[in-house]
Amino acid sequence: xxxxxxxQQIVNGLAIGSVYAIFALGYTLVFSILGIINFAHGxxxxxxxxxxxxxxxxxVGFNGLLAQQRLPFGLxxxxxxxxxxxxxxxxxxxxxxxAFRPLRMRGADSLLTLVSSLGVAVALVNLIQYLVGxxxxxxxxxxxxxxxxxxxxxxxxxxxxxxxxxxxxxxIVSMVILVVLTYFINYTRTGKALRAVAEDATTANLLGINTxxxxxxxxxxxxxxxxIAGTLVAMSVGITGPYFGIxxxxxxxxxxxxxxxxxIPGAVVGGLVIGMAEAFVxxxxxxxxxxxxxxxxxxLRPQGILGRTLVQKV
Amino acid sequence: MDSFISTYGFLLVxxxxxxxxxxxxxxxxxxxxxxxxxxxxxxxxxYIAAVLSTTIxxxxxxxxxPLLALVIEMILAAGASGLLALLIxxxxxxxxxxxxALATIAFVEVLRVLSxxxxxxxxxIGIFDIPQPFSSKFSYILVSGPMLLFMMxxxxxxxxxRVGRAFAALREDELAAxxxxxxxxxxxxxxxxxxxxxxxxxxxxxxxxxxxWNARQGTFDASxxxxxxxxxxxxxxxxxxxxxxxxxxALPEVLxxxxxxxxxxxxxxxxLTDGRLIIYGxxxxxxxxxxxxxxxxxxxxxxRMKRNERES
Numbered sequence: 001x002x003x004x005x006x007x008q009q010i011v012n013g014l015a016i017g018s019v020y021a022i023f024a025l026g027y028t029l030v031f032s033i034l035g036i037i038n039f040a041h042g043x044x045x046x047x048x049x050x051x052x053x054x055x056x057x058x059x060v061g062f063n064g065l066l067a068q069q070r071l072p073f074g075l076x077x078x079x080x081x082x083x084x085x086x087x088x089x090x091x092x093x094x095x096x097x098x099a100f101r102p103l104r105m106r107g108a109d110s111l112l113t114l115v116s117s118l119g120v121a122v123a124l125v126n127l128i129q130y131l132v133g134x135x136x137x138x139x140x141x142x143x144x145x146x147x148x149x150x151x152x153x154x155x156x157x158x159x160x161x162x163x164x165x166x167x168x169x170x171x172i173v174s175m176v177i178l179v180v181l182t183y184f185i186n187y188t189r190t191g192k193a194l195r196a197v198a199e200d201a202t203t204a205n206l207l208g209i210n211t212x213x214x215x216x217x218x219x220x221x222x223x224x225x226x227x228i229a230g231t232l233v234a235m236s237v238g239i240t241g242p243y244f245g246i247x248x249x250x251x252x253x254x255x256x257x258x259x260x261x262x263x264i265p266g267a268v269v270g271g272l273v274i275g276m277a278e279a280f281v282x283x284x285x286x287x288x289x290x291x292x293x294x295x296x297x298x299x300l301r302p303q304g305i306l307g308r309t310l311v312q313k314v
Numbered sequence: 315m316d317s318f319i320s321t322y323g324f325l326l327v328x329x330x331x332x333x334x335x336x337x338x339x340x341x342x343x344x345x346x347x348x349x350x351x352x353x354x355x356x357x358x359x360x361y362i363a364a365v366l367s368t369t370i371x372x373x374x375x376x377x378x379x380p381l382l383a384l385v386i387e388m389i390l391a392a393g394a395s396g397l398l399a400l401l402i403x404x405x406x407x408x409x410x411x412x413x414x415a416l417a418t419i420a421f422v423e424v425l426r427v428l429s430x431x432x433x434x435x436x437x438x439i440g441i442f443d444i445p446q447p448f449s450s451k452f453s454y455i456l457v458s459g460p461m462l463l464f465m466m467x468x469x470x471x472x473x474x475x476r477v478g479r480a481f482a483a484l485r486e487d488e489l490a491a492x493x494x495x496x497x498x499x500x501x502x503x504x505x506x507x508x509x510x511x512x513x514x515x516x517x518x519x520x521x522x523x524x525x526x527w528n529a530r531q532g533t534f535d536a537s538x539x540x541x542x543x544x545x546x547x548x549x550x551x552x553x554x555x556x557x558x559x560x561x562x563x564a565l566p567e568v569l570x571x572x573x574x575x576x577x578x579x580x581x582x583x584x585x586l587t588d589g590r591l592i593i594y595g596x597x598x599x600x601x602x603x604x605x606x607x608x609x610x611x612x613x614x615x616x617x618r619m620k621r622n623e624r625e626s
Contacts, residue, residue, distance in 0.1 A: 037412055102603045109606075111348050111411060115545050116602035118538050123595025130589050250423060250534060253416055288427035291420035298417045299405045 004159040009279040015167035015236075017275020018174035023229035023248065024255035024267040025181060026222040032198040032262035033218045036110050039117040040095050041226050042249020043124040044088050046242060048227020049234035050128060052084030053137050063133025077139075081231050088227025089220040095120050096219040121249070128242040138238035170232045177225055178268060185264065190217060198262070247287065254294035260303055323452025325567055327523060330458040332563040334516045336543035336555035337465050341509035343549055344478070345502045346485035347407060350537035351418035352513040354425045355399065357532025359391030359517025364441040364527040365434060366390070372445075379445035379522070384457070388518040395514025396507045403506040407499060422532055429529045440528025444521050454523050461519075462556070465512065469552040481505055542594070546601045548608025557610055566590050 023045060030038045057074020060066045075083060099116040152168075154161040185191040196204040197214050205211045230245060255274050259266025274293060278286045319326075335352055342349040363384075367373075371383050406417045429435040436442075448454055472478040480501050483491035492498050521527045539562075547558020572578070573586040586593075601608070 112602050116599045119595045119598025123592050126591035284431050288424050291423040294420040
């Protein structure tokens with residue numbers, strides 16, 4: 001393989017891998033606090049992309065209940081991205097209220113919570129389809145990039161190498177989110193409280209930490225970065241329809257298992273590894289990579305690359 | 315009656331398939347294994363039937379496909395699914411709870427991507443014109459009906475056998491069961507293989523029933539759907555999944571019928587037809603919250619039996 005081609009694939013892998021990483025962080029945050037996997041995370045990811053689209057003031061297509069409606073205003077792109085993330089976070093809090101809290105209060109089996117979050121995902125995805133139809137949407141490209149060129153051509157004769165500006169934006173935004181989140185978890189009061197709850201919810205509660213409030217914060221942050229991940233992917237490939245978060249949601253599972261469930265640096269490593277792996281296999285088998293990796297990791301090292309060995313308690 | 319069958323014949327057969335697929339998920343659940351692999355085996359069985367009946371045992375267009383060939387296909391599909399289940403089951407079933415669910419999701423997705431890319435499975439287009447062994451869709455009930463009754467009888471007997479009791483023990487407490495001399499791995503693999511064989515056989519007949527087979531048959535959506543059958547119906551008895559499969563498959567038609575009621579406002583009628591999957595998802599959430607054990611619970615049974623004893 002030519003050096004430029006390898007470099008091109010590394011760039012592609014880093015761009016998509018960094019989105020996988022922040023998306024998977026949303027799963028991991030919830031898992032580390034509650035010990036459950038929120039299967040509705042893929043739907044929240046989709047919602048984030050649609051919210052951003054609406055906040056930009058773009059019109060809905062010809063199908064669905066909201067056909068040809070649009071908001072009376074349009075936000076600048078950066079504000080729309082953040083607004084989309086905030087709305088996705090709020091929806092995630094609602095999901096927690098409806099699908100997780102009643103089961104948690106009763107101390108239900110975690111598999112039951114898994115099923116109820118799947119139910120939320122089905123309902124949400126189809127609600128999107130009901131409201132705005134199944135067609136594909138894409139952000140107007142002049143709004144996303146402003147005056148920036150679409151791509152940077154670094155080709156030399158015979159050796160093509162093109163960096164899409166969107167890829168660079170995606171990578172930078174993902175890294176900013178990663179840094180801010182790491183700071184938030186490790187160095188703020190709320191972050192410390194979060195880690196305490198993740199370690200032992202009952203003791204944390206006894207020490208005066210408001211667990212319920214922290215669970216809400218966790219779901220908000222998880223939904224916020226999930227929604228922004230949705231917007232980032234939609235910037236690159238467009239919103240392909242209400243189902244576009246499903247495959248992402250499943251790949252996110254592979255990422256968190258690879259890194260170790262509930263392990264935050266693990267999610268980042270897992271995301272980058274899977275993004276890289278996908279960039280280097282033939283494109284028609286790209287979608288299988290994450291699952292082959294997931295299956296092998298589960299068999300060989302269920303605790304993930306960076307995870308601690310779990311001890312089965314009697 | 316004739317018009318009823320011509321209208322709802324397809325639905326009735328689909329309902330029996332759904333009940334059978336729910337049972338294929340219930341079988342591993344008997345040992346406490348949440349496996350979402352059924353759609354993968356279902357798809358595999360369907361591809362086996364579709365490939366065999368359109369290539370090797372090809373019949374002329376419009377001719378009736380021999381019933382014997384269908385039965386052989388179902389046996390082959392069950393065998394192949396069982397073998398594959400054995401291969402992946404031995405390592406995968408060491409995993410517990412959510413890890414096993416994830417591994418089986420991964421298995422289904424890998425199979426789906428493979429079937430999208432292999433020549434023999436017709437890639438993304440799939441396989442068309444699968445020959446029909448029956449002249450009407452409803453006649454498929456001649457195979458699926460007895461199959462459902464047989465499986466219910468089989469599981470009823472299984473639950474009263476030594477193996478079934480070992481399954482139940484594993485489901486309640488794996489460590490305690492192992493301490494009592496029950497081999498967890500063997501029993502778990504056995505229940506997993508039985509579920510896979512059932513799903514494969516249903517896939518084989520479904521391929522003929524649906525006339526076409528493609529990669530959309532074995533998806534994550536299907537995994538959720540079968541899981542919903544089991545969870546809403548009730549995962550503690552085999553009646554629950556059967557009822558869940560029958561009811562939830564009929565639900566869209568019931569909603570459609572409801573939507574034609576004249577007293578219903580227009581927006582509500584539209585929601586009932588177009589928004590049925592929203593209702594579906596909400597039902598899953600509500601039933602996990604309000605009926606955590608499903609509609610059919612073992613208690614329901616025992617209460618009924620006790621009352622009968624008192625009366626007699």
